Amino acid sequence: MPQAATTERFDRMRHWIAQRHNLAPSDVLLHLAAGDASFRRYFRLLLPNGSTRMIMDAPPLQEGNNTQRFVTIAQDWQQAGLPVPRLYIADQEAGFVELEDLGDTALQQHFVDADDPTTLTWHERAIALLDRLQTQASTVALPAYDAALLGRELDLFPEWCLERLLGIAPPNSWHELRQHLIDSALSQPRVAVHRDFDAMNLMVHDDTLHLIDFQDAVAGPLTYDLISLLRGRYCRFSASRYAIWVEAFRQRAIADSRLGDDIDTATFRRLADAMAAQRSLKVLGIFCRLTLRDHKTGYLARLPHFLAHLQDSLSPWPVCDNFRVWLADSFAPALDAELRFRGIIGGGTS
Known part of the structure; x- marks a missing residue:
């Protein structure tokens, strides 16, 4: 403005x-x-x-x-x-x-590093709040997180990250992956989805977590807010810690009927990882748009972090192998070169 x-x-x-x-x-x-x-x-x-x-x-x-x-x-x-x-x-x-006024203390201000007990405890508290959100909030008045919206979000990646930032085309495997991620999201039970359940939107006030910035809430996939937190902008957790949290969430969701008991551990993990991949691709596109269209600074430096999340989400699943290889062989080097050219510290994928 x-x-x-x-x-x-x-x-x-x-x-x-x-x-x-x-x-x-x-x-x-x-x-x-x-x-x-x-x-x-x-x-x-x-x-x-x-x-x-x-x-x-x-x-x-x-x-x-x-x-x-x-x-x-x-x-x-x-x-x-x-x-x-x-x-x-x-x-x-x-x-x-x-x-x-809920003060100035967002949840990430309590984080130390991904393995610190304080960081882990606060994530547990945030997941407990997510359980409450999904079991107490109605979806009746919320718009649907439908195929069209999921697709528009995914399309931010080739438009803003590939074409406008890097000047490269998506691989041949893109359309197959895009449809796979949409289908996976739509196969999940629908709950109230905050849509940016990240630490920055959870305020700590009187030692209680509060929800803010929920104007984009929708009725959508069960795993979306969980992976927004666990594969968000502040931490990259080990595969074992991530798996423990996802499985515990699955068991609670079955116990309170958010999820059917026919969804086993491996199936639910695939759903969560596919959802995490969708969100990581969306974020990569949004951060490039914020930089190139809206002239907001600092977002490009965060791209390697979400690329790492994307790779973590795709690596266990053979159906994603072609796209994952392209990420490693073509996208990651192009992104690294662009960030170095712009003088942004943090080029690379670690």
């Missing part, structure tokens, strides 16, 4: 707050708290009584109906007993929402 438009937007938000709290606009104390990969921004509001609120700014021109979706889901999930920020005021037409 241009600087003039940003300033105008900020002034409009200040007046919106002033009217609702009977303040003069000059007495509205706002400080930027966080940005977002989208056009959303978050500001901390200090009220005269010393309390604070969080203001979500979601410009309608760029964010469409995301404010309405956020409000609807927040109300539904709060009624379901899930830990989401309290809503105070929402102006869906203007794109402003006043929320409970």
